Amino acid sequence: MEVGLEIRGLKNSLVGPFDCVMGPGECIAVTGRSGAGKSRLLRMIADLDPHEGVVAFRGYLQNEIAAAQWRRQVMYFPAESGWWSDNVGDHFANRAEAEPLLHAVGLSEDMLGMSVHRLSTGERQRMALVRGLLLQPDVLLLDEPCSALDAVITARVEELLSRIRKAGTMIVLVTHDEDQVRRMADRRFRVLEGGRICEDMI
Template sequence: MSTQPGLVATDLRSSRVGPVTLHVRPGECLAITGPSGSGKSLLLRLLADLDPHTGRVTLDDTDAQSIPGHVWRERVAYFPAEPGWWSEQACDHVADTGAARTLLGSVGLSERMLSSKIHTLSTGERQRLALVRGLLHKPKVLLLDEPTSALDPDSTALVEQMLAGLKRDGTIFILVSHNAAQTRRFADRHFTLRDGRLEEGDAP
């Protein structure tokens, strides 16, 4: 059993991905690149325990299978490129609290957004609102799938600045991004996913 802090996957696999073994330490960002359809998003979903898999995933020696799924996903939060919504009202997803207002401001969103309907928001606004929604649970691991793909450069800079602060505080990141400049700025280690296997290499 691992005695090192961080996110550890051992022999993780599904029908399309794996086996994958990795260890990401607190305050570290691992970037994963690869062609479309190579399974990058699926790997993030496996780490978040959203899809069937074999193998073992632990966070600070807590096994994903030992706690309820929703508790695991609050600690190991998956942020897809296209977030899902269960209500048309933004406030049903993000309550109007001091913490929410602070996070909204840090990513360039107005507090007035909480009174909006989801369908009236731009793709970039929805992407940032979903990030705020997940961060309110104070996850220890962020699984980011193209987190700024719909953002302009100024908004991207705000999001990266906020995420960098979390990284300095020890949050673990796994970043999937086609933005080579972003992975060079943010990641400590770089992997490529090919044929379901991770290959470590230099920054793209």
């Protein structure tokens, strides 16, 4: 298998160690009870939280790459997205490029003229996903990306993610949705009591 993302002994005081090697287009799911450390694990992979261990992308070590460059390639999508401007359109340099992705996840380009605070939680989730995908990251670290979506819109988001995977993008997916694990993931890792992580059958 061609190695894309390699993680060895990743841990902090609350979760880990975590070992995983991912190839292009692969999706792994991370599950476990609330507060077990799933989001912390994503943040460590993104180099947002202090940690021990080795994380590498295509052979380049995380600690040898500028943080901004790493986070553009290995991009974290939190459950609650951040917005530096209340004008949605300010976050999109090229609206024409955004439109096909917006339509793919059930959003209208008219929403680019709205205020962030007027968007529902699910609309903000999808808008943040589109915003990140426009930067063409190689690895998506998705924290409950469909938690506020109904079944129809979830299916549209999953369809878009599946298309992106076919182009080689890797996904680490944190989700409580067992059906989504079965639909999306090639492998599953479960965060157990005390932050221990084990690979589990899907």
